[in-house]
Amino acid sequence: MNVELLRGDDVEKVLHRLMDDYDEFHWAVAWGTDNSLCTRLLDRSAKFGAVTFGLAFAQTDPELVEALVDVPGSYVVTAFPGGTYHPKVFAFRSGDRMAAVVGSANFTRGGLGNNLEASVLVTGTVDDKVLADVLAFTAESAKLGEVVTSKLAQRYRLGHSLAAKMPRPPRDPLIQVPQSGEKGLSSSLVKMSWRDYVREVRGSAVHHVDESLALLRTAQVWLASVPSFGDLTTPQRKALAGVIGKTDRDIDDDLGRDWGWFGSMRGAGDFKNRIASNDVFLARAMDSIPQKGEVTRQQYDRFASLFVKAFANSHRVGGVPTASRLLAMKRPDVFLCVSNPNLTAAAVKMGFAKTTLQLGNYWDRVVEVIRASEWYGVEKPDSQDGPLWECRAAMLDAIFYRPN
Incomplete structure (x- = not known):
């Protein structure tokens, strides 16, 4: 030897x-x-x-x-x-x-x-x-x-x-990554490049991209201006929730935007009532999601728990459409509002059965698939597409939306 x-x-x-x-x-x-x-x-x-x-x-x-x-x-x-x-x-x-x-x-x-x-x-x-x-x-x-x-x-x-993105990476890098379905993580959406993402969003026949981004910027300004979601005016909360009516929209130009984009929730009566009454659990739910920085699974779980509590005495419980509408307004870089007009395309692209999507699996089936995507992980471009990058999760609606 x-x-x-x-x-x-x-x-x-x-x-x-x-x-x-x-x-x-x-x-x-x-x-x-x-x-x-x-x-x-x-x-x-x-x-x-x-x-x-x-x-x-x-x-x-x-x-x-x-x-x-x-x-x-x-x-x-x-x-x-x-x-x-x-x-x-x-x-x-x-x-x-x-x-x-x-x-x-x-x-x-x-x-x-x-x-x-x-x-x-x-x-x-x-x-x-x-x-x-x-x-x-x-x-x-x-x-x-x-x-x-x-x-x-x-x-x-x-x-x-x-x-x-963490100051101290975890010893086990999979600890915050769920056992998502292989179909979702290997979908065409995950493999889409940033260039193709931009092309598909800007090529949308149903979304006016600049107007959509202006709406999301307005939402961000409002939310950053107050300590709590509950401190917003009633018309502002209604606008962010997608339930604002014509009378409130006539107050000023920002309220007059088409707040039906990213999911109109005007048909969700119990949700609309909770927004109008400034339900404390809805406010706490929104406040549990940070305005900037990383959003964790634990923060989302807290949001979901508080959101459900807002409907404890209601005939109908708020679900993915109403919850994800609020989330997309709070953090359009992380969350997509999934509602009836975009559900079918989202399910196909993200690899889940559309009848099975719930608040309990929304993070795994939607957020994690988004975060695994090639287009999502690119650095913010120093170009006209910088504002789109800042809202890239919510703007998937431009790709998935199918008008009734």
């Missing part, structure tokens, strides 16, 4: 050689990113015995995870109780021959050259205890992991995107 120290880019050179010299790969590696050996590794996936990558703190590239979908012998470790999945073990085997690189280097750009790393290369046979132990370790690591499915890869991409 031989042992030698590897430093700097030695690890990259040695792994490059070992990938050709050996028939089987047995790896247990904390993180992997796009690097000089990624293509080489994936081109040799038929050699995978057990290749396991960790996802802790979203440090592994989602592209690598997606490349491992349905590849036999590949695994990812999501949650690791009591600590972090953190090994850096690259083992190779051909019959009785074995080699292993063990040390500080991850399968990342930094680990393969940019960082100061120290590893050892051990070569020998499977009869050498240390190499036998390394092989057993990689097999145990694989048991900690999960087979990479397209659903897992989509969930991780969303978790990776969310983690990038």
Whole structure:
């Protein structure tokens, strides 16, 4: 058995050689990113015995995870109780021959050259205890992991995107990503580019985009001007709720906008009454959603709970259309109002049965699919489409709306 120290880019050179010299790969590696050996590794996936990558703190590239979908012998470790999945073990085997690189280097750009790393290369046979132990370790690591499915890869991409916006990413990046249906996360909407999104929105035959954005901007100004939704005037609350009548609309130009866009709720009598009476639970529900910054699942759940309480003594309980109407006015960058005119198209595009959408699953079936989408995750453009980006969730209505 031989042992030698590897430093700097030695690890990259040695792994490059070992990938050709050996028939089987047995790896247990904390993180992997796009690097000089990624293509080489994936081109040799038929050699995978057990290749396991960790996802802790979203440090592994989602592209690598997606490349491992349905590849036999590949695994990812999501949650690791009591600590972090953190090994850096690259083992190779051909019959009785074995080699292993063990040390500080991850399968990342930094680990393969940019960082100061120290590893050892051990070569020998499977009869050498240390190499036998390394092989057993990689097999145990694989048991900690999960087979990479397209659903897992989509969930991780969303978790990776969310983690990038957090000051401290969670150890398990999937913790805030629900087990949404694979159909929704792999839908055509999720794969739509920002360019195609803009083209479809601006090409709408039923939405006047500039007027729609002006309406949403007015809503944002009103909500930012008061400490609580309950402090708005009655006409303003009616406008935001989509229940405003002609008399109130004649008060001024802002109230006179077509507030029926993004879901007219004038037929929801109990909801209309709750808005007019300035129900305290509706106000608290709206106040539970922050005006700026990240909106969490917990905040949405609190909103939904308070919203339902507003109808405790009503014949009809408020549902997704009325609740999502308020949410879209409060945070058009996060929420879409789903009501009868856009429900069918939304269900098809987002991969859910339209008869099953409820407040309890709206976050999973609508919000998470939106947040997983390619068009949603782009940086705000420095162009005329900046205002559209700020309202991009609510403006899906321009794509989904089908007039009766």
